[in-house]
Amino acid sequence: MPTDPTAAPAGASPATRARSVGRQGSLAGAGPSAAITAPAAHGEELDRFLADVLRGLSAPRRWTPPKWFYDERGCELYGRITRLPEYYLTRTEAGILERNLPEIARAVGPGALVFEYGAGGGEKALRLLEALDRPAGYLPVEMSAPALAAARDEVEARFPAIPVRAVQADFAEDFHLPAGGIPCARRLAFFPGSTIGNFDPEEARLLLARMARHAGRGGRLVLGVDLAKDRETLERAYDDAEGVTAAFDLNLLARINRELSGDFRLEAFRHRARWDPVLGRVEMHLESLAAQVVHVAGQAFAFRAGETIHTENSYKWDTDAFDALAARAGWRAESTFTDERSWFAVKVFAID
């Protein structure tokens, strides 16, 4: 079930120890496939979208799971976000990977079977596969069929000798990883992009534990995670001057109007991004600018002026606290690679 971005994290403060697409599993569900378009929801997916939206809008503190950001327009806007001057995450992670791939490859070891959660179009995996010593195979895991096909085709074209098996699944839910037929020395889970930050700490632990089950003994995990930093940098990253993130957030209302017979007036809501240093997360909200009644699929929802819909959490971790979380999921921290400002970390974990 979808991640509730209003839920307080379990345990100690994630800000001082180092979460929801929640289902972005979208990402939760389909990942944020920046370069790939996602079709409108239909069939069972449309039923889930409707159920999530009706439930979230009926809650005392209204919320929606971030996975529903990623329709065709949402994917396009997310792609633009990753190139914004204020959104440091994508380029910082790419720089860390670029500088440290040989060492990361050494930490992983030869003959790894790589499976990537939320593979998007497979762009990041190409660089990793290039650096790894004799990779045994590549399994992109992705909800979005077009993104999955793109990841498979990209990697097959570039590495014809590497077996590729596309896995259409929501990595935020349990799924079977059909890796049995490909001989390998070890399995490597690859989860870049700090998507882990869109899960609350307990959900993140469960997801890491699923990855540990998929990787098995001797397995490795290479993961990107965004780190806590000053309020100004964080709030600008989620509320850019050009208004692309605002458009991304508001597109959810446009999608509800289009796909769920909603009548949100987009100009009657505004995007807000706020760093919560206690919970260690940037929260995105859509704030109602007036008292108003909105309808979705025939149901009426009365908003007060200033009332918000909580649309996303993006947790920012402390590196040691993240290692402790991963340890509770069965992973031993092997190495951490960061940038000169320590804004972002690429981490390698192992299962002994």
Ligand code: AVI
């Ligand atoms: C996909 N995920 C890692 C992004 C983030 O930074 O939490 C989604 C996003 N939301 C607003 N900007 C980017």
